[in-house]
Amino acid sequence: MDNKGFFGNWGGAYIPEILHQTFQELHVEYQRAKNDPAFWQEYLHLMRTYSCRPTPLTYAENLSNHFGGARIFIKREDLNHTGAHKANNVMGQGLLVKRMGKKRVIAETGAGQHGMATATMAAKFGFDCTIYMGEVDVRRQRPNVFWMEKMGATVVPVKDGSRTLKDAINEAFRDWVTNIDSTHYVFGTACGPAPFPEMVTWFQSIISEETKEQIKELHGKLPARIYACVGGGSNAMGSFYHYLDTDTELVGVEAGGHGIDSGMHASRLCGTDASPGVAQGYKTMFLQNEDGQMLETHSVAAGLDYVGVSPILSDLWEKKQVRFEAATDKEVMAALDLTMKLEGIIPALESSHAFVQAFKEAPTIAKDEAIIINMSGRGDKDIFTIAHAYDDPSWKEFIISRAAEYSSKS
Amino acid sequence: MQLEQILRQRKEKKDILLMTHIVLGYPSFEANREIVRQMVENGVDCIEMQIPFSEPMADGPVILKANQDSLANGTTVAQCIAFGAEMAATYDIPFLFMTYYNILFKHGEDRFFTEAKEANIKGLIIPDLPPEMGENFFRLAKENEIAPILIFAPTSTQERMATLDSMGQGFIYCVARRGVTGKKSSFGDDFNEYLARCRNATRMPIAVGFGIQDKEDIEALKGRADMAVIGSQTIRLVDEQGPEAVGPFIQGLR
Numbered sequence: 112m113d114n115k116g117f118f119g120n121w122g123g124a125y126i127p128e129i130l131h132q133t134f135q136e137l138h139v140e141y142q143r144a145k146n147d148p149a150f151w152q153e154y155l156h157l158m159r160t161y162s163c164r165p166t167p168l169t170y171a172e173n174l175s176n177h178f179g180g181a182r183i184f185i186k187r188e189d190l191n192h193t194g195a196h197k198a199n200n201v202m203g204q205g206l207l208v209k210r211m212g213k214k215r216v217i218a219e220t221g222a223g224q225h226g227m228a229t230a231t232m233a234a235k236f237g238f239d240c241t242i243y244m245g246e247v248d249v250r251r252q253r254p255n256v257f258w259m260e261k262m263g264a265t266v267v268p269v270k271d272g273s274r275t276l277k278d279a280i281n282e283a284f285r286d287w288v289t290n291i292d293s294t295h296y297v298f299g300t301a302c303g304p305a306p307f308p309e310m311v312t313w314f315q316s317i318i319s320e321e322t323k324e325q326i327k328e329l330h331g332k333l334p335a336r337i338y339a340c341v342g343g344g345s346n347a348m349g350s351f352y353h354y355l356d357t358d359t360e361l362v363g364v365e366a367g368g369h370g371i372d373s374g375m376h377a378s379r380l381c382g383t384d385a386s387p388g389v390a391q392g393y394k395t396m397f398l399q400n401e402d403g404q405m406l407e408t409h410s411v412a413a414g415l416d417y418v419g420v421s422p423i424l425s426d427l428w429e430k431k432q433v434r435f436e437a438a439t440d441k442e443v444m445a446a447l448d449l450t451m452k453l454e455g456i457i458p459a460l461e462s463s464h465a466f467v468q469a470f471k472e473a474p475t476i477a478k479d480e481a482i483i484i485n486m487s488g489r490g491d492k493d494i495f496t497i498a499h500a501y502d503d504p505s506w507k508e509f510i511i512s513r514a515a516e517y518s519s520k521s
Numbered sequence: 522m523q524l525e526q527i528l529r530q531r532k533e534k535k536d537i538l539l540m541t542h543i544v545l546g547y548p549s550f551e552a553n554r555e556i557v558r559q560m561v562e563n564g565v566d567c568i569e570m571q572i573p574f575s576e577p578m579a580d581g582p583v584i585l586k587a588n589q590d591s592l593a594n595g596t597t598v599a600q601c602i603a604f605g606a607e608m609a610a611t612y613d614i615p616f617l618f619m620t621y622y623n624i625l626f627k628h629g630e631d632r633f634f635t636e637a638k639e640a641n642i643k644g645l646i647i648p649d650l651p652p653e654m655g656e657n658f659f660r661l662a663k664e665n666e667i668a669p670i671l672i673f674a675p676t677s678t679q680e681r682m683a684t685l686d687s688m689g690q691g692f693i694y695c696v697a698r699r700g701v702t703g704k705k706s707s708f709g710d711d712f713n714e715y716l717a718r719c720r721n722a723t724r725m726p727i728a729v730g731f732g733i734q735d736k737e738d739i740e741a742l743k744g745r746a747d748m749a750v751i752g753s754q755t756i757r758l759v760d761e762q763g764p765e766a767v768g769p770f771i772q773g774l775r
């Protein structure tokens with residue numbers, strides 16, 4: 112990051128004047144934490160004792176044999192507390208909030224995993240907490256809404272625009288400019304105005320810090336490739352970070368939705384629908400029309416259903432240091448199904464995108480090479496969406512009878 | 522003549538100037554035409570015309586909805602610039618564009634400034650473009666003699682105000698309080714102290730906006746600010762009573 116917050120041509124901090132002072136303070140606090148070795152130690156201690164770090168790196172023997180190519184390893188962010196990589200960022204920012212002396216946190220959420228992690232952190236640290244979530248996402252991620260509320264957070268359904276992640280971000284900014292003195296906005300991904308992209312990446316880099324040790328122990332050398340799904344880009348940046356200066360090939364997988372040529376997807380760096388733009392406080396490749404109005408995006412995975420992407424990834428894309436691919440909704444369901452059946456592991460719909468691309472390439476990679484799939488989260492949260500996609504008869508029967516039970520009582 | 526000079530001349534004859542705000546294409550360009558006519562005929566001194574954007578981060582619910590509805594009607598940037606040109610050619614007051622940076626960026630900053638100049642637009646308000654991010658923008662503003670209007674906020678330090686003052690032109694837009702557009706502001710001691718800070722930090726005229734709704738608010742600003750900005754209130758009024766209600770409302774403000 113340069114001193115204006117840019118990574119090559121991308122990033123910056125396009126913020127209203129009212130936020131200027133708060134960002135100055137955030138920059139100072141972030142630099143102070145970064146330069147203080149005790150801060151990272153405190154962070155590691157918290158993640159080891161409160162969350163489940165280091166998360167395991169699992170050798171997926173059955174999947175490896177099935178594809179008959181590279182040895183497939185799965186980084187188990189699903190076993191992190193709250194069930195996704197999101198907690199890595201949130202707990203880190205929580206420690207910063209304590210240092211800054213603020214008492215209230217807000218966050219946007221798409222899949223609900225970031226909101227869930229933020230509500231958890233707020234409960235633990237004693238902060239007030241408000242979560243903004245697009246109305247569409249509230250519906251498709253209902254279990255997470257339930258848990259956020261139970262942990263004491265207020266969940267506000269956002270009814271503007273496309274009623275998904277980008278609209279939740281706008282609404283969180285509106286809250287922030289109103290309550291800056293008391294409130295910190297826990298940005299959930301490696302996007303937004305500087306220093307968020309770099310700061311979120313810093314906290315998420317714990318993933319690749321761990322895998323670098325783990326893969327040497329389990330496989331004796333670095334992996335040939337690493338696959339991560341890309342929504343805003345935080346799990347991708349975290350799982351790539353410590354490999355940026357190695358020979359490992361890094362592959363980001365975006366949401367292909369109904370197909371990259373269908374107009375119904377969220378592929379910004381893979382494909383040709385996106386163009387450079389500035390919104391939500393930063394410059395990156397956005398899915399937008401000729402006039403600069405953001406387009407509707409589509410993905411079966413709420414956490415990938417977003418118009419922008421990390422400016423750091425746009426830079427790495429431009430410099431060809433990361434390759435980008437897309438996985439369609441259909442492919443995602445098939446990869447999820449296979450992973451459950453062969454490994455007894457349930458990846459989130461977001462994470463399943465990374466599995467799709469790894470499965471496509473595994474057979475073409477030599478057997479003595481390893482690949483790592485970053486499994487950003489667990490699929491339990493998606494039970495309604497996945498059951499619906501399976502059109503699962505016994506699940507439907509259960510929902511119908513439970514609904515009848517509730518309606519007869521009311 | 523440039524914006525600051527125009528405003529100073531108008532101010533010689535009035536104790537406070539009035540700036541109003543419209544969202545282009547909302548509820549329609551037809552209605553915009555009628556609203557602007559009523560504003561000008563009832564003594565408005567300057568009008569900021571917002572080019573709608575799908576992600577209006579600094580706007581509250583009223584203007585947000587107007588942005589979305591306008592875009593849903595199919596409003597384009599080209600239509601907005603053409604409308605601006607028509608208004609500036611019809612009425613003898615300064616017209617400004619207000620929008621978010623992506624609209625200029627995507628249109629091409631050079632092209633946007635050229636077209637805005639041709640349209641005789643006097644200034645631009647871009648709330649998500651702080652001076653640090655706008656090197657090209659400020660150069661083009663100077664070349665095209667279009668005032669880049671910058672914003673002071675209650676959270677701005679003295680040092681920051683000095684920086685903004687050195688980059689901005691036309692006038693300084695002082696945001697009355699924290700938050701987004703639309704909600705009522707209260708003008709207590711803190712506010713007066715803030716406004717005094719603003720006044721000390723610039724030799725340009727100062728405008729006050731965010732949550733100004735009625736005659737009482739404007740009375741409170743006389744002698745302290747050069748211009749009062751009415752934003753969401755006229756949109757609310759048009760929503761409830763139609764464009765005809767704008768004239769009498771403006772008339773009643775001073």
Ligand SMILES: Cc1ncc(COP(=O)(O)O)c(C=O)c1O
Binds near residue numbers: 196222224300301341
């Ligand atoms: C499990 C999971 N994976 C991935 C993502 C996408 O976010 P990012 O690209 O920042 O990792 C989300 C976001 O909600 C998520 O919940």
